[in-house]
Amino acid sequence: MHQSSIKRSLGVELTKSIKQSRVLLVGAGGIGCELLKNLVLTGFGEIHIIDLDTIDLSNLNRQFLFRHEHIKKPKALVAKEVAHRFQPGAKLEAYHANITDSQFNVDWFGSFNIVFNALDNLAARRHVNAQCLAAGVPLVESGTTGFNGQVQVVEKGKTECYDCNEKEAPKSFAICTIRSNPTEPIHCIVWAKSYLIPELFGQSEDNPAELDTTEDADNANEIEELRKEAKALSEIRSSMGSSDFARKVFENVFRDDIERLREVEDMWKVRAKPDVLDFDNLQEESASVKSTVSIDDQRVWTLAEAFYVFKDSADRLARRLMEMSKTSPGDAPIITFDKDDVDTLDFVTATANLRAISFHLEPKSKFDTKQMAGNIIPAIATTNAMTASLCVLQAFKVLQGNLANAKMVFLERSGARAINSYSLNPPKPDCAVCSFAQVRVSFDPEHATLGDLVGLLREELGYSGEFSIRNDYRLIYDVEESQLSSKLSDKGITNWASLTVVDDDDVDKDPRVNLQLIISARTEPSSEESKPVVLQGSIPDIPRKPKTAPVPPAEDVPITNGTSVTGKRKREGQDEDGDEPMTNGHVTKKAAGESSKSNGGELIILDDDDEGPILLDD
Numbered sequence: 001m002h003q004s005s006i007k008r009s010l011g012v013e014l015t016k017s018i019k020q021s022r023v024l025l026v027g028a029g030g031i032g033c034e035l036l037k038n039l040v041l042t043g044f045g046e047i048h049i050i051d052l053d054t055i056d057l058s059n060l061n062r063q064f065l066f067r068h069e070h071i072k073k074p075k076a077l078v079a080k081e082v083a084h085r086f087q088p089g090a091k092l093e094a095y096h097a098n099i100t101d102s103q104f105n106v107d108w109f110g111s112f113n114i115v116f117n118a119l120d121n122l123a124a125r126r127h128v129n130a131q132c133l134a135a136g137v138p139l140v141e142s143g144t145t146g147f148n149g150q151v152q153v154v155e156k157g158k159t160e161c162y163d164c165n166e167k168e169a170p171k172s173f174a175i176c177t178i179r180s181n182p183t184e185p186i187h188c189i190v191w192a193k194s195y196l197i198p199e200l201f202g203q204s205e206d207n208p209a210e211l212d213t214t215e216d217a218d219n220a221n222e223i224e225e226l227r228k229e230a231k232a233l234s235e236i237r238s239s240m241g242s243s244d245f246a247r248k249v250f251e252n253v254f255r256d257d258i259e260r261l262r263e264v265e266d267m268w269k270v271r272a273k274p275d276v277l278d279f280d281n282l283q284e285e286s287a288s289v290k291s292t293v294s295i296d297d298q299r300v301w302t303l304a305e306a307f308y309v310f311k312d313s314a315d316r317l318a319r320r321l322m323e324m325s326k327t328s329p330g331d332a333p334i335i336t337f338d339k340d341d342v343d344t345l346d347f348v349t350a351t352a353n354l355r356a357i358s359f360h361l362e363p364k365s366k367f368d369t370k371q372m373a374g375n376i377i378p379a380i381a382t383t384n385a386m387t388a389s390l391c392v393l394q395a396f397k398v399l400q401g402n403l404a405n406a407k408m409v410f411l412e413r414s415g416a417r418a419i420n421s422y423s424l425n426p427p428k429p430d431c432a433v434c435s436f437a438q439v440r441v442s443f444d445p446e447h448a449t450l451g452d453l454v455g456l457l458r459e460e461l462g463y464s465g466e467f468s469i470r471n472d473y474r475l476i477y478d479v480e481e482s483q484l485s486s487k488l489s490d491k492g493i494t495n496w497a498s499l500t501v502v503d504d505d506d507v508d509k510d511p512r513v514n515l516q517l518i519i520s521a522r523t524e525p526s527s528e529e530s531k532p533v534v535l536q537g538s539i540p541d542i543p544r545k546p547k548t549a550p551v552p553p554a555e556d557v558p559i560t561n562g563t564s565v566t567g568k569r570k571r572e573g574q575d576e577d578g579d580e581p582m583t584n585g586h587v588t589k590k591a592a593g594e595s596s597k598s599n600g601g602e603l604i605i606l607d608d609d610d611e612g613p614i615l616l617d618d
């Protein structure tokens with residue numbers, strides 16, 4: 001958009017603050033490329049871009065700033081160079097670096113008006129969240145998976161932070177589901193990939209990550225059964241190389257095992273018993289299957305085809321393993337599942353489908369199996385583009401100081417609307433990440449000890465009871481600590497370290513909220529009388545932890561734990577269809593031809609050729 005149209009749409013005031021803003025963009029991947037283009041074209045005054053990665057062939061389909069000739073070059077630098085061409089007057093700065101590096105300290109974060117996260121991992125997101133809270137800089141957090149997208153505005157003391165809500169643990173499946181009672185195709189795929197392949201060709205794992213091995217009552221019997229079967233399979237394993245190998249595997253898992261399960265009558269009251277598969281029948285039926293069938297990855301194979309691929313891939317893997325033992329005798333060779341290793345993918349697709357058919361579940365194509373087994377959710381350029389635009393719309397509210405109208409926005413396909421937005425919740429009072437007080441402390445790296453720091457907390461900040469000090473990685477001090485004379489630098493505390501003091505006193509003693517200590521190395525030379533650890537600024541008033549969490553205002557839709565993208569969260573009040581009650585957020589369309597109203601305030605008009613302008617009045 002031309003600058004004068006922007007001024008007309010957004011108003012003089014907002015256009016001016018956009019121009020004067022210094023913003024940081026963390027991540028120049030799928031969302032980052034789109035966002036950078038938006039920021040540059042909207043006229044943001046100064047944009048700093050950071051990304052630790054280099055460009056890969058697989059990025060080119062959606063990270064549109066990158067071309068073939070850029071492969072292996074740093075994303076941040078290329079993104080800067082290419083985006084600069086859109087707006088030659090733009091002031092851009094690029095860093096090919098990790099955002100968690102200590103050079104990007106709190107003061108550096110504090111030099112920006114807004115930070116945008118366009119990251120792909122929890123650790124970096126958490127880090128930026130914490131730094132923005134410490135620096136008091138607003139953060140626009142975003143993420144996408146497939147067709148889903150999410151944008152969240154975070155401002156210390158005013159909104160929930162990224163960590164106010166617990167994040168969902170990676171998905172794992174109960175052993176009994178995988179082993180005995182698969183009810184979805186994914187259960188068969190996980191069985192093939194995380195159980196059968198390791199047992200036959202790899203190292204039998206006691207605790208594969210995808211299996212929940214907690215020994216509760218339900219699982220205990222299964223674990224016992226599993227051990228018995230593992231033994232049978234390891235005997236089969238020793239027949240590898242003989243012409244019987246595939247038959248032995250097949251008869252173990254698709255005949256004997258299924259027969260055993262069919263006898264557990266209780267299991268089949270509400271669903272059909274699994275079918276026993278017959279090796280000889282299928283051998284006959286598969287005689288006419290083309291030897292190239294496994295190349296056909298889009299079409300779901302028939303039972304006979306799956307059988308053919310099973311036998312063929314089992315033989316390929318067995319030959320490979322024997323070859324490997326010959327070339328490196330002594331080491332026990334193993335083959336593990338890799339979605340890009342065709343032999344293992346063929347084996348997983350074929351065995352998962354044989355199992356799916358046996359349990360009356362839907363078999364999957366090799367292509368789908370690859371996505372599911374590799375936990376791949378394809379990135380979708382359109383979702384990234386829409387999410388990046390929503391980030392900019394939210395940034396406008398932040399710049400206008402209009403947080404009351406800023407929103408948590410979700411893009412989704414399942415609900416009635418593609419875009420849903422919700423008022424921002426106030427910070428969770430018991431969130432250890434954002435409910436904190438903060439002090440700055442300078443220290444003399446050569447002399448300061450843990451005792452000096454603990455002394456400062458006791459004497460100047462009034463900590464009398466039990467408390468502990470930790471950093472992101474470990475405990476530095478607690479009441480049992482005896483090494484008070486160790487130097488802080490020996491404890492890994494360097495310039496710009498951030499430590500958290502946790503008041504461990506009982507609730508009845510009215511413990512303080514967490515205290516964040518930002519520690520910087522002293523710049524002026526130490527004199528004889530200067531203390532090794534010195535509080536900067538005045539003594540802060542550290543609030544007490546709330547006893548019970550206050551109820552959020554009634555008009556807000558509470559946002560709690562669940563599934564989504566930036567933090568894998570789901571909203572309370574959302575029913576199974578994904579239709580949630582809407583409160584404030586809504587998207588309305590303005591009749592085509594109506595003129596755009598520019599009040600420099602809350603209305604944002606987007607031009608849409610087909611439908612007329614779209615008014616986002618959120």
Ligand SMILES: Nc1ncnc2c1ncn2[C@@H]1O[C@H](COP(=O)(O)OP(=O)(O)OP(=O)(O)O)[C@@H](O)[C@H]1O
Pocket residue numbers: 026027028029030031032050051052053058059075097098099100118119120121124379
């Ligand atoms: N700690 C970090 N510091 C700087 N940049 C980071 C950090 N962690 C992740 N990133 C960057 O964030 C970007 C996230 O983009 P995106 O989700 O599109 O991932 P991708 O790796 O480019 O693509 P995909 O994972 O889908 O193949 C990546 O370019 C990645 O290098």
Ligand SMILES: [Zn+2]
Pocket residue numbers: 160161162163164165427428431432433434435
């Ligand atoms: Zn929080």
